[in-house]
Amino acid sequence: MLDGRVRSVLERLELETDREKRQNLPREVRSRQVERTTGRFLFALVAPQTDCEVLEIGGSRGYSSIWLAAGARYLGGHVLSTENDPKKIAAWRENVADAGLEDWADLVEGDALETVAKIDDVFDVVLIDAEKDDYEALFQVARTKVEPGGLVVADNVLSHEETLGAYSRARQDDPTLESVTVPLDRGLELTVVLR
Numbered sequence: 001m002l003d004g005r006v007r008s009v010l011e012r013l014e015l016e017t018d019r020e021k022r023q024n025l026p027r028e029v030r031s032r033q034v035e036r037t038t039g040r041f042l043f044a045l046v047a048p049q050t051d052c053e054v055l056e057i058g059g060s061r062g063y064s065s066i067w068l069a070a071g072a073r074y075l076g077g078h079v080l081s082t083e084n085d086p087k088k089i090a091a092w093r094e095n096v097a098d099a100g101l102e103d104w105a106d107l108v109e110g111d112a113l114e115t116v117a118k119i120d121d122v123f124d125v126v127l128i129d130a131e132k133d134d135y136e137a138l139f140q141v142a143r144t145k146v147e148p149g150g151l152v153v154a155d156n157v158l159s160h161e162e163t164l165g166a167y168s169r170a171r172q173d174d175p176t177l178e179s180v181t182v183p184l185d186r187g188l189e190l191t192v193v194l195r
């Protein structure tokens with residue numbers, strides 16, 4: 001549910017991100033969070049599903065996690081996010097708590113290339129939003145956690161088309177998947193696992 005606590009944390013994070021962009025801070029310290037419209041889109045993917053289990057790879061300070069967890073709270077569900085930067089981990093925990101969403105979201109600390117394989121769960125929706133060079137490996141490990149009917153969403157496939165064009169083509173050429181590039185904000189690849 002998008003209550004006042006959720007809205008106010010989202011708005012604060014948007015203001016922080018705008019300020020960081022204006023200050024031209026190095027990418028390691030910026031949140032690099034999804035656009036607001038992408039956040040709404042993620043919410044819309046999750047909120048209508050009953051007991052939706054979400055895996056997020058690249059939680060940063062929690063902006064997209066909060067959209068996803070607000071969706072998961074709607075009809076039941078849960079978000080498991082992953083993050084490897086200690087400062088972002090601390091901010092993620094604080095922001096998710098400020099939004100009142102601790103019961104709907106948890107964080108796994110460490111390199112997702114190692115941690116995801118060890119998660120003993122399957123997911124209905126996966127969001128990949130980490131380093132672009134790792135997307136292929138992250139998809140391969142995430143796919144082991146998604147059953148037929150599950151959805152993998154990858155952000156930045158148009159903003160980083162040189163790196164991620166191959167990611168989209170591989171998904172669209174795979175007969176065991178149905179995949180489409182959605183030209184929203186930085187570009188989202190939506191991939192449904194068929195078998």
Ligand SMILES: C[S@@+](CC[C@H](N)C(=O)[O-])C[C@H]1O[C@@H](n2cnc3c(N)ncnc32)[C@H](O)[C@@H]1O
Pocket residue numbers: 031032033034057058059060061062063064065082083084085088110111112113129130131134
């Ligand atoms: C683009 S930002 C994610 C933004 C976030 N999804 C949001 O919209 O609020 C990418 C994040 O992924 C984290 N990251 C990159 N590679 C990772 C990895 N292998 N394992 C875990 N976290 C990773 C980075 O530290 C960074 O915070």
